[in-house]
Amino acid sequence: MDALYELENVTQRYDGRVVLDIPRLVIAPGSITGLAGPNGGGKSTLLRLLAFLESPATGVVRYRGKPTLGREFALRGEVTYFPQEPYLLKRSVRANVGYGLLVRGAGAKDIRERVDTALAAVGLDPGRFAPRSWRQLSGGEVKRVALAARLALRPRVLLLDEPTANLDKDSAELVRRAVFAAREEHGTTLVISGHDQRWLDAVCDSKLKLREGGLAMSEATQGRETGKPGRMA
Numbered sequence: 087m088d089a090l091y092e093l094e095n096v097t098q099r100y101d102g103r104v105v106l107d108i109p110r111l112v113i114a115p116g117s118i119t120g121l122a123g124p125n126g127g128g129k130s131t132l133l134r135l136l137a138f139l140e141s142p143a144t145g146v147v148r149y150r151g152k153p154t155l156g157r158e159f160a161l162r163g164e165v166t167y168f169p170q171e172p173y174l175l176k177r178s179v180r181a182n183v184g185y186g187l188l189v190r191g192a193g194a195k196d197i198r199e200r201v202d203t204a205l206a207a208v209g210l211d212p213g214r215f216a217p218r219s220w221r222q223l224s225g226g227e228v229k230r231v232a233l234a235a236r237l238a239l240r241p242r243v244l245l246l247d248e249p250t251a252n253l254d255k256d257s258a259e260l261v262r263r264a265v266f267a268a269r270e271e272h273g274t275t276l277v278i279s280g281h282d283q284r285w286l287d288a289v290c291d292s293k294l295k296l297r298e299g300g301l302a303m304s305e306a307t308q309g310r311e312t313g314k315p316g317r318m319a
């Protein structure tokens with residue numbers, strides 16, 4: 087299958103310091119890729135590049151066979167980024183989860199259905215949670231509402247930056263199921279960073295480890311043979 091993303095000699099530099107250096111990385115459509123590695127390793131930086139939120143200092147990010155400019159506003163409709171520290175609009179849960187659909191011109195009925203489905207997917211009963219204010223949520227609920235807002239878009243690509251940080255075990259399990267459902271039902275390709283290796287191993291087809299901006303390791307997960315990920319050249 088053709089690559090969805092192809093990165094070649096991609097580097098990112100902040101304040102003159104190289105924080106990411108990826109000679110080559112290929113991400114297949116429909117795959118779930120984990121990003122592991124220590125704090126400051128470059129996970130969020132790589133996710134922001136894949137989300138077209140910033141341009142690389144050097145190198146090329148090819149998406150669906152075409153070189154991109156880095157910051158690609160046109161692609162943000164199909165590539166959705168869940169930031170490490172998500173925040174909500176100062177509105178109801180329903181308005182938050184439906185916001186992206188509204189700005190994309192979806193109809194009210196469609197929005198309502200998708201919001202309910204997305205809330206249920208992250209374990210929040212729509213009847214109870216949809217009418218609540220953004221203020222009336224716990225930290226873990228805020229995170230799940232923010233995730234539901236991304237799931238509701240049914241994007242082609244979903245980039246999740248530490249979606250299970252601060253979540254309890256049951257919520258992390260719900261996120262795992264929501265990730266699989268996104269792929270099964272909508273063919274979504276996912277790249278997910280995290281520090282919980284067992285969770286990443288259970289969710290991802292393969293896992294990359296970033297250390298000081300470099301790919302320190304790549305392995306197949308889900309109990310497959312390690313060392314042959316087919317993702318790195």
Ligand SMILES: Nc1ncnc2c1ncn2[C@@H]1O[C@H](COP(=O)(O)OP(=O)(O)OP(=O)(O)O)[C@@H](O)[C@H]1O
Binds near residue numbers: 101125132170296
């Ligand atoms: N806007 C910025 N300006 C300057 N340096 C930055 C900026 N964003 C990130 N960095 C630096 O880039 C490096 C990579 O950061 P990044 O956020 O990608 O790491 P990470 O792997 O996501 O870490 P964590 O596990 O803590 O989330 C770090 O050394 C960080 O200090």
Ligand SMILES: [Mg+2]
Binds near residue numbers: 129130131170247
């Ligand atoms: Mg990070």
